[in-house]
Amino acid sequence: MSEKINNRDDRSALLPRAVGRVVDSLTLVSIGALTFFGLWASPADVVQGDAQRIMYLHVPAAWAAYVAFGITTLASLLWLWPRTRSAVWDRVAGASAEIGLIFTGLTLLLGSLWGRPVWGVWWAWDARLVSTAVLFFLYLGYLAIRAVPAEPIVRARRSAITAVIVFIDVPIVHFSVNWWRTLHQKATVFNPELNPEIHGVMALTLWIGVVAFTLLYVSLLNRRYQLAYLEEGLEETALDSAILQRSGGVK
Amino acid sequence: MNAFSEIKLIAGKDLRIEMRSRILLSQVLPFGAIVVLLFAFALDPDRGILARVAPGLFWITVLLAALLAIGRAFSIEQQHGARDGLRLAGLDGSSVFIGKAIAIAVQLAILEAVLGLTVVVLYGVEVHGVVVLVATAAAATMGLAAAGTLYGVLAAGLRARETLLPLLLLPVLAPVMLGATRAFEDGLEGVPGDAWPWVALLTVFALLYTGVGMLAFGPLWEDT
Amino acid sequence: MPNLLQLREAVCLLGRFPALAGLDLDLDAGGITLLSGPNGAGKTTLLRLLAGLVPLHSGTGTVLGFDLNTDRVSHRRRLALVGHDTFCYDDLTVRENLVFSAKASGHKAAMGESAMERLGLSHVAGVLHSRLSAGQRRRLALAAAFGRDPELLLLDEPHAGLDAEGREILDEILRETDATGRTVIIASHELERTRALSNREFSIRGGRAYLVEQA
């Protein structure tokens, strides 16, 4: 098998305290800016009208979800690679996947809310929506595997491998779903594609959204990581006392 | 012992157990047949929908039955600690993976043949493009068996394995389901040219999961 | 004599329960070692740890020269474990199970056959595992282990469920195994019987091992 990793003597927080604070404040500021630009400053779309403003949340949420799952995969690979193996990567992978799942769920909800006024339906069999939905279930499965209690090293290895085999499926799902919709859907009734030429204030707003959600992701990741560390500590403390109790207090 | 004889040993053992217990014949096949029948109740055979949607219904049925076959492949290892015995034997993880995947693939192939015949008869499907259909089924079966074996061992030994396996496996197999259905439709509609890209996709899926399975099965087999 | 195994501060978990709680154990090769102690003391987990079936949570351990923290797989072909389960398949016959087990461990089918004869199972060679009596299953489990010709034999309550004749056969095989310089570790409640066989004893209590001075 593989060499033991030290679960306790490593970082209790992902970001230094001061950096974490700065990220948190920047997150709040950028979300404020996004709300201002998204709801007031940017003009309504010529075709879609006001409904198009949902894009300023929907697209950044999808972006953040992809970043989160990407980080999960990266962290899992770093765990699997013996020279970089550390409990840090296991926590990052788990925390990031959980946040990614929240963002994916949000993306689907917002897509549905956007679809209703624009397309007239809550759900359309659009390639992006479908593959995002599959993605949601893929990572739901990953988190279900993570939730199964086990020896820390066993759980970490199992999770890391699962993350990799789940990730392999992502491009296949995307490819097959895109192919399916382009081959079998005649002229597009719905045009889910964003107008590729977005100018001026609208582009700026979208960028602010992407920055805000990325910062929010980092901030949540930092907090979720800390929580994972603390909960591991509690487990460890409970275990130490259980060991002491079992061996009759002999040490 | 070389890898080839290890694979033969494992696959032979699993298939022999299946021949004795006849779970496939006595439980999985009837299950598939009743699902095929229920689809006809749900979709009303008189409206002529059944023949058109037959490929999709067929592959959904295969997928559901495959879940049972995969679950069974790992439940035989749980009884009497057989899995511990196998681990103690010191077999190579990738050999166990390939061996079990082959046994599952053989069972799925039988399942597909019988269910396919049932669907053709009951839904009134006219068969065209046999070559494409067989190629599709072969590639899809390999993919189902490889991914199924990999996720089967992931769920085996866990408390909630019966409920966890479908949750894990169905999203992963979504592209297989999609590709195999489209390829069957194209084949039956007499445009096999459209089907080959899907067959290629199914083959890529099968190869990818076979490769990853050979690497990942060993550690998972040890840990759970 | 070379050092066979060494455990330091070994902790093993069953779920979240520390079945082994900081166990230290040193053993040289050869001889028959008895593990005594009450139910739930950790004997079974200790044997499974030595067989590499459960990981170490913390502490260190080596068995047959392999570090359990880095490689708990490579030494397995050199040992055999008889546990509470038979490690056999219900839908295979006695012969099929033994031949499979021997072949899987890299031995010839004949090894399985001769183990079957040795344990007096020849008359049920074609009977499915699911139809065996409890006593026959115990013999089958022993045959599967002996059919692998192990350097280190780990036995968990081997006498339990065996009839008088089976016990005699078992003790005879253990003496022979001992005479060839192999190592046997037995966890048992049948202290009188096993003490007569063994040349050292450890008492396992609360997930730890204590050497028992021989009388």
Add this chain to the structure above:
Amino acid sequence: MTDAGFVIASWVITGLVLGGYALRIALRTAVARGEKTLFKPAAPKAENGVDR
């Protein structure tokens, strides 16, 4: 519902989902921190791990 209604709803839902999640993390963190100092050492958990 008007387009503007959908826009407002989307902002509210985003706020609820993300805010709720952040709050959950914060609460669990507080619990984890509190237990550590209040009941030290924490009571051993019941044995309910994986089955083998």
